Amino acid sequence: MSMKLPKQTPATALSRFALALSLAIGCTTAAEAAEKVLRIGMTAGDIPRTLGQPDQGYEGNRFTGITLYDSLTQWDLSSGDKASVLIPGLAESWSVDPADQTKWIFKLRPDVTFHDGSPFNADAVVWNVDKVLNKDAPQYDPSQIGVTASRMPTLRSARKVDELTVELTTSEPDSFLPYNLTNLFMASPSHWQAKADALPASVADPAARSQQAWAAFAADSSGTGPFKQARFVPRERLEIVANTDYWDAKRRPQIDRVVLLPLPEASARTAALMSGQVDWIEAPAPDSIDAIKARGYKLYSNLQPHLWPWQFSLLPESPFHDKQVRQAANLCVNREELKALLSGQMEPATGVVEPGDPWRGNPSFQVRYDVAAGQKLMQAAGYSASKPAKVKVQTSASGSGQMQPLPMNEYIQQNLRDCYFDVEFDVLEWNTLYSSWRLGAKDPAAHGADATNVSAAVMDPFFAMVRFVSSKALPPVSNNWGYYIDEKTDALVEKARTTFDEQARNEALGELHANIVDEAPFLFVAHDVGPRALSAKIGNVVQPRSWFIDIATMTLD
Amino acid sequence: MIGYLLRRLGYALPIMLGVSFLCFMLVYLAPGDPLVSILPADASAELQKQMMQLYGFDRPLIEQFVRWLWRALQGDLGHSIATSRPVVDEVFKAVGNTLMIAVLATLIGFTLGALFGFVAGYFRNSWGDRLASFVSVIGVSLPNYWLGMVLVIVFSAQLMWLPATGAGPGGSGSWTWDWEHVQYLILPALTMSFIPMGIVARTVRALVADILSQEFVVGLRARGLGEWGVFKHVVKNCAPTALAVMGLQLGYLLGGSILIETVFSWPGTGFLLNQAIFQRDLPLLQGTILVLALFFVALNLLVDVLQTIFDPRIERG
Numbered sequence: 001m002s003m004k005l006p007k008q009t010p011a012t013a014l015s016r017f018a019l020a021l022s023l024a025i026g027c028t029t030a031a032e033a034a035e036k037v038l039r040i041g042m043t044a045g046d047i048p049r050t051l052g053q054p055d056q057g058y059e060g061n062r063f064t065g066i067t068l069y070d071s072l073t074q075w076d077l078s079s080g081d082k083a084s085v086l087i088p089g090l091a092e093s094w095s096v097d098p099a100d101q102t103k104w105i106f107k108l109r110p111d112v113t114f115h116d117g118s119p120f121n122a123d124a125v126v127w128n129v130d131k132v133l134n135k136d137a138p139q140y141d142p143s144q145i146g147v148t149a150s151r152m153p154t155l156r157s158a159r160k161v162d163e164l165t166v167e168l169t170t171s172e173p174d175s176f177l178p179y180n181l182t183n184l185f186m187a188s189p190s191h192w193q194a195k196a197d198a199l200p201a202s203v204a205d206p207a208a209r210s211q212q213a214w215a216a217f218a219a220d221s222s223g224t225g226p227f228k229q230a231r232f233v234p235r236e237r238l239e240i241v242a243n244t245d246y247w248d249a250k251r252r253p254q255i256d257r258v259v260l261l262p263l264p265e266a267s268a269r270t271a272a273l274m275s276g277q278v279d280w281i282e283a284p285a286p287d288s289i290d291a292i293k294a295r296g297y298k299l300y301s302n303l304q305p306h307l308w309p310w311q312f313s314l315l316p317e318s319p320f321h322d323k324q325v326r327q328a329a330n331l332c333v334n335r336e337e338l339k340a341l342l343s344g345q346m347e348p349a350t351g352v353v354e355p356g357d358p359w360r361g362n363p364s365f366q367v368r369y370d371v372a373a374g375q376k377l378m379q380a381a382g383y384s385a386s387k388p389a390k391v392k393v394q395t396s397a398s399g400s401g402q403m404q405p406l407p408m409n410e411y412i413q414q415n416l417r418d419c420y421f422d423v424e425f426d427v428l429e430w431n432t433l434y435s436s437w438r439l440g441a442k443d444p445a446a447h448g449a450d451a452t453n454v455s456a457a458v459m460d461p462f463f464a465m466v467r468f469v470s471s472k473a474l475p476p477v478s479n480n481w482g483y484y485i486d487e488k489t490d491a492l493v494e495k496a497r498t499t500f501d502e503q504a505r506n507e508a509l510g511e512l513h514a515n516i517v518d519e520a521p522f523l524f525v526a527h528d529v530g531p532r533a534l535s536a537k538i539g540n541v542v543q544p545r546s547w548f549i550d551i552a553t554m555t556l557d
Numbered sequence: 558m559i560g561y562l563l564r565r566l567g568y569a570l571p572i573m574l575g576v577s578f579l580c581f582m583l584v585y586l587a588p589g590d591p592l593v594s595i596l597p598a599d600a601s602a603e604l605q606k607q608m609m610q611l612y613g614f615d616r617p618l619i620e621q622f623v624r625w626l627w628r629a630l631q632g633d634l635g636h637s638i639a640t641s642r643p644v645v646d647e648v649f650k651a652v653g654n655t656l657m658i659a660v661l662a663t664l665i666g667f668t669l670g671a672l673f674g675f676v677a678g679y680f681r682n683s684w685g686d687r688l689a690s691f692v693s694v695i696g697v698s699l700p701n702y703w704l705g706m707v708l709v710i711v712f713s714a715q716l717m718w719l720p721a722t723g724a725g726p727g728g729s730g731s732w733t734w735d736w737e738h739v740q741y742l743i744l745p746a747l748t749m750s751f752i753p754m755g756i757v758a759r760t761v762r763a764l765v766a767d768i769l770s771q772e773f774v775v776g777l778r779a780r781g782l783g784e785w786g787v788f789k790h791v792v793k794n795c796a797p798t799a800l801a802v803m804g805l806q807l808g809y810l811l812g813g814s815i816l817i818e819t820v821f822s823w824p825g826t827g828f829l830l831n832q833a834i835f836q837r838d839l840p841l842l843q844g845t846i847l848v849l850a851l852f853f854v855a856l857n858l859l860v861d862v863l864q865t866i867f868d869p870r871i872e873r874g
Contacts, residue, residue, distance in 0.1 A: 045832045046639065055594055055639060142611040143641055146596035150604055215641040233728035234642060234650075235832065236824050263722060264831075265819050267706055271721035272822075274714040431837060435590050438602040476602030 045264040051218040052187035058547035069185035069223035084546040101173035114188035122160040129158035152180035179460035191222035226552035301529035310523035313441035319389040326520040331374035332419035349524040361510030363517035395453035399430030440475030580846035594639035594836035634844035644844035655825030659810035661746035666753030674761025696755025702816035722822035753806040804860030
């Protein structure tokens with residue numbers, strides 16, 4: 001049986017199309033009203049990895065780390081007025097064994113489940129430590145080692161004590177371990193196992209099985225975080241939805257769905273915001289900030305634990321071997337003018353951390369702009385206008401965290417000329433620069449440079465200070481590029497590392513920091529401020545002094 | 558014809574082998590670390606060395622190439638270092654996305670280019686010729702990424718008529734051919750069509766002018782053939798060269814424009830290459846270049862065959 005439809009004229013077709021269109025628009029509007037959707041344009045070129053150890057630097061941790069997962073310890077992101085501090089995460093408490101300070105006991109939070117419904121417990125912690133440290137574990141994944149092992153350099157193993165207690169062992173007494181553990185996110189062992197079991201038997205090689213199981217896990221992940229993975233289109237978008245059963249009632253998301261879009265090009269990101277395609281962009285193009293504000297968007301920024309320095313070579317042939325020269329350079333940079341050059345998108349650096357930070361201490365040398373004092377120090381070191389200190393500095397034309405390296409360096413070059421420095425740049429491609437950074441100032445890759453301009457994240461004591469100044473961190477072990485070797489500094493590092501009381505450790509770190517400022521192994525230049533532009537309809541936004549920001553506590557009108 | 562086809566295929570094989578060798582080796586000339594995507598800048602040189610061993614990058618290059626080629630011959634281009642996803646899946650998805658804008662850009666570019674070229678060639682030194690030539694010069698001279706940005710500023714940021722970035726409201730994974738999705742194609746395809754339009758217009762203008770001055774056209778007119786008849790002969794004589802030019806242009810467009818796809822965040826081959834380069838994702842970079850190069854070789858082969866169909870003298874030559 002067939003039914004004959006009336007003949008369709010162009011006019012009826014048009015009216016039907018208009019009706020369908022209005023119905024579609026109506027449905028979309030109703031759906032949007034029912035679901036609160038926040039769309040974010042990231043600077044990353046790809047979706048940061050979703051398997052539990054994100055790539056793409058700390059932007060990865062920000063969007064696919066702390067949203068989907070939790071770690072044993074975590075950063076407090078609830079305040080923008082003070083430095084972010086460490087707070088309990090999946091571990092309720094922790095303590096070091098007084099008899100053997102290489103052993104830590106972590107008491108786990110009860111009644112936490114992964115997104116797949118499996119329980120979080122001591123076995124899960126051991127499994128997650130093994131994924132990056134135990135080569136014999138089936139879930140061992142070399143692709144996750146880089147971003148994890150380097151950020152918890154002393155952790156060696158984990159052992160289950162009981163269902164909610166684990167013992168972690170370090171290679172040496174290390175009071176920084178709780179900070180390091182913010183980088184180890186807890187993925188669901190059961191969910192991974194299900195992915196591994198679903199692989200065909202033809203994939204026999206254990207390494208290939210692990211790799212493929214992790215790839216499947218990344219496409220459909222399971223953590224314990226405030227958001228759950230909902231939809232993943234590789235290289236295009238990740239949609240995460242609220243985890244309404246999240247263990248921390250204060251951080252149960254108010255926003256139903258968050259769409260993360262990789263928009264690496266600054267002008268494309270800005271256009272996406274201005275055309276209403278996204279509600280939030282990271283790092284708007286500096287020259288579009290006024291236009292963005294004029295459209296009613298809100299601009300947020302705050303001091304980040306980031307340092308844009310020149311790290312000096314202290315090798316005998318370098319002019320920076322002389323402390324007076326290092327201090328003179330620090331006195332001759334007009335950081336306020338540099339800030340104006342960057343449209344205000346930086347904070348002047350007077351150390352690794354700034355006044356108000358618990359690790360600041362009381363340096364006797366004050367980093368400031370004082371050309372006369374700088375010239376005096378240079379004259380005392382034997383330099384003058386007719387006999388300038390010739391220095392070569394390695395830098396890059398761009399790169400993660402490098403801000404605007406070329407104009408910034410050229411400005412510093414002009415400043416330092418007033419203090420008898422003759423600065424020459426060795427501009428390298430970003431990856432080449434930091435490959436050279438790892439190898440140290442003595443390596444041929446340094447091209448005889450007297451300083452290197454590699455910006456750094458300075459979140460925890462090891463990353464902020466120890467790796468740059470400890471004699472145990474000389475290349476190839478870590479990032480003491482300039483061969484800064486000083487007994488007093490080593491003693492202060494040791495003291496901070498073996499002080500397990502938080503207050504006392506902060507004081508020890510303050511002493512270490514004051515010593516670093518006084519010895520000036522860096523030209524302290526700037527801290528990034530992490531600018532982002534958000535729609536006014538996003539509420540309860542707190543931009544902490546951190547690389548991270550908590551989306552879970554935000555609201556959307 | 559079959560003999561000609563086999564002969565052309567025979568020429569293509571060593572080209573493909575050479576291309577695969579070059580695209581494997583060339584990426585090693587670039588500075589930097591092949592593990593940059595999974596090793597943060599602050600990782601130590603010690604850890605980097607350990608990882609290089611784990612991924613096999615410490616082995617001799619020739620050994621790495623032979624292993625890679627053997628797997629590639631079986632359709633396995635390895636896994637991306639950054640994402641662990643199979644390179645084949647990544648590349649073919651990107652090729653599909655680029656194909657959408659490349660074909661649309663080719664259609665726009667070829668249609669407008671041929672139109673401007675014929676107008677300019679037929680009416681040489683007229684105002685129509687000057688206008689068409691001006692447009693074609695603009696087409697080949699404007700930096701297309703700049704044009705893309707301007708179009709985005711005007712049509713997305715200011716007028717808010719068309720989306721600024723992306724491949725559909727739900728990404729390319731949920732693409733359908735309706736207005737909601739097609740509107741995402743317009744600005745990138747339009748931007749991409751400018752260069753082929755300019756090149757085709759200039760080529761066709763020169764060809765038409767040359768053909769119109771040849772004696773056989775005078776002969777055709779002397780025998781009383783009307784302008785429409787003459788036009789058909791001109792088109793037929795223009796076609797092989799215009800097709801070859803357009804085929805090359807389509808090949809370039811299939812390679813994706815890194816700049817255009819980055820400006821529009823269009824998830825095609827250019828965008829993928831950009832990511833692979835920035836992340837030093839060697840398997841992805843090698844796989845993408847190989848597939849694109851093979852596409853180019855295949856496309857050239859196709860154009861050669863089409864040319865032969867249009868002009869059998871080529872086969873005899």
